[in-house]
Amino acid sequence: MSSVGNLKEIGSLFFRLGLVAFGGPAAHIAIVHKEVVVKRKWMDESHFLDLMGATALIPGPNSTEMVLHCGHHRGGLRGLVLAGVSFILPACILSGLLAYLYTEAVKIPNFSDYMIGVKPVVLILIFQALKKLAPKAIKNYSLAFVTLITFALCFIGVNEFISLLVGGSIGLILGLYKGDTRVKSFPLLSIFYIFTKIGAILFGSGYVLITYLQKELVENRGWLTNSEIADAIAIGQFTPGPVLSTSTFIGYLLGNSTGALVATVGIFLPSFVFVYFLNPYIPKLRDSLKFSLLLDGVNAASMGLMAFALYPLGRISFLHPGALIIFLVTLILTWKVPKLSTVYLVSISILLGSILTFFNIGQQWP
Template structure:
């Protein structure tokens, strides 16, 4: 393995071990690690990757690791980055699944998660400020971002918001520039995003194909994942709803993507081989989508009409991150303990050069002590 691939593996394995707080937090940590510290690419291009990634199915933050790996070390880097990021979550989840199957309960981790949640708010806020400065290039984009923010807070699906913003922005900036010379370059882009996933028949490797289908069509949060898995597993009698709820909970409080839920369920149903097949199935579409999409992103930026689309999607993506921050803040900052942890995290994030990973660790430790000794 060459030096760049080793670097990619180290970076994303480390992030995979500490990536708590959902996609917005994961992307914020990547921004700190990839842009601030290592300067693998410009912040503008990082924004382009975020905007494009939001438009395809699958776990956005995991797909961002693949894009970053691709940019640093080519196609091999794509696979190394994705696998390195996913690996810690799947190993931890498989171990927890073993404990769950053997003893019927999960270890007590709530005090640590209590502290991590407010800590990641500061990390997300920092990334929003940095990315927002690059995304906001005109008054029109500010207005578009505000509209997407309002729509997101009102419950409009994030993908609908992003696509609508992209199309409106593309049309507006096209009319403004009155340039149609490169409109033909839209064709491959439209074809790419017009691909529809088709359901696969259940076979002897049932778990693999169930999770492959979910991974190919999944948009949205853990709640959307719950709905998909409820339809695929609970209604078929493969899993009880309470078992599914426990599996989703595992995905929420382990590091990395919430889709590590698949590892837990796979182990429950078919042991180690089931965990491996389910995990492979749900993440495989993301590798393929990114492999297809990545070469188109520079072409989109070079096209006048698609540049307007990308700029609009980018500012919309920052608006969606801000909406996530607001919602998370309302749900998290409800007690003095969480507010104290959030304030300390803000100081660490904005006033020091402490790594985001250390901020998360400090938040976890503070959460444990504050929740254990003050409640």
């Protein structure tokens, strides 16, 4: 097939996946594997696994970086750019639209009361992500210690990047020691800087993004509230594609459509750069013992960051007794129907919150 034909195939495939890829990074990578390795045979299993390992060595959204690697493998630099834009664009457009509707909806009297069911569901989503990722990241007692140290550092107010760096370094040192072989208006330049910085240092699952957003936008600058961050993360679950498309939503809250564009470009740009420069060195990196030990430490530390995100969200999630009711209902649903789509889960929580608010149930604690 000609290079033009390759590019058309790349664009078509990843745009379609960007429209239907719900379920988070692990699900996205499974879908990409099925399409690229099993169905189209662009590469073999071993090379796909090498690419997966490489994405974990660099910051940024893992599933998006896998898409970028596959695009580069099939179509070079043009394939990398086309695959990334095709995969990211649908989610970002939908997130921007939802952000516009959200800013209009807050004008509705008592709108926040109708949204009481959203924040508890965010807690469940983080719990689910931790349940899936923690067993892979925390493979021994040393890495469990790294997770706890990172959580503790965040709890006492240490910068999240410093916490992650310390956790990763401790993991490396312990591994070597043991001989282990395993719509407001804010400056656009500031918005771009914040989201580019996050995109350049974000290790682990996209859900770790919550911790960075809370630190940068709530604690450091006071531009948003914890409640607004929770709403953005939850409503962002309506969209397929990368979890980091939530940045489009938050960018809109900070600077309307221009802010949404700036935040989106900022958070995804580092991934394009990292993948482009890393791709030729993947065969060498996979054989590096020290890199693998450092990676284990960073992955375990990211679990600590994700767990810490539960703390500030939990404090604002149960301000109304109705929120506790919705939390219990959705928790039972996820237990009984573990494969229930995130879209359905968030939709059910909003519906329950609206019903309880309409009938004035559970609005105040006794």
